[in-house]
Amino acid sequence: QVQVRDSGGGLVQAGGSLRLSCAASGRTFRRYTVGWFRQAPGKEREFVAAIGWNGGSTNYADSVKGRFTISRDSAKVTVYLQMNSLKSEDTAVYYCAASSALGAVSKSDDYDYWGQGTQVTVST
Numbered sequence: 001q002v003q004v005r006d007s008g009g010g011l012v013q014a015g016g017s018l019r020l021s022c023a024a025s026g027r028t029f030r031r032y033t034v035g036w037f038r039q040a041p042g043k044e045r046e047f048v049a050a051i052g053w054n055g056g057s058t059n060y061a062d063s064v065k066g067r068f069t070i071s072r073d074s075a076k077v078t079v080y081l082q083m084n085s086l087k088s089e090d091t092a093v094y095y096c097a098a099s100s101a102l103g104a105v106s107k108s109d110d111y112d113y114w115g116q117g118t119q120v121t122v123s124t
Contacts, residue, residue: 002027002113006096009118012086018120020081022096029053029072033099034079036070037108038092038120048094049081050104059104063089086122093117 008020022034035050049070050059058070069082079096095118097111105111 002029002032002098004096004098004113004115006094006115006118009094009120011121011123014086014088014122014124016086016122017082017084018086020083020094020096020118020120022079022081022115024077024098028076029079029098030076031100032113033101033104034070034072035097035099035105035111036081036094037097037111038090038094039117040089040092043092045095045108047106047108050099050106051079052104053102057104059106061106083120086120088122088124091120091122093119 003025005023033053036048037045038048039045051070067085072079096115098113099111101110
C-alpha cells in the first residue's frame with residue numbers, strides 16, 4: 001500500500017498563492033488517482049481537485065476552477081496543488097488522498113489512503 005504525506009500549508013494574504021505537495025512513500029502514485037479535499041471548521045469535508053492515475057484526466061470543484069491547478073511529477077512520486085488568487089473561504093485543512101480508481105473521482109469514499117492534513121489560512 002502507499003503512504004501519503006501532505007505539506008505546504010501556511011498563512012497567506014487574500015489574493016496570494018500557495019503550493020501544496022503530496023508525497024508518496026512505500027509505493028509511487030503510478031497506479032493511483034490522487035485527490036485533494038479540504039475541511040473548514042464546522043463544515044463537512046469537500047472535494048477540491050483530483051488527477052487520474054495516468055495524469056491525463058483532472059477534475060476540479062467549481063469553487064476552485066480557474067484558480068487551482070493539480071499536477072503530478074513524471075516520477076509519479078509527488079502531486080502538487082497550485083493555489084492562486086486565494087480567498088478567505090479557501091481557509092481549511094487540506095488533505096491529500098490516493099485512490100485505486102482509474103478516473104479523477106471526487107467522492108471521498110473512493111479514496112483509501114489519506115494524509116494527515118495541512119492547514120491553509122487566508123487572511124483578509
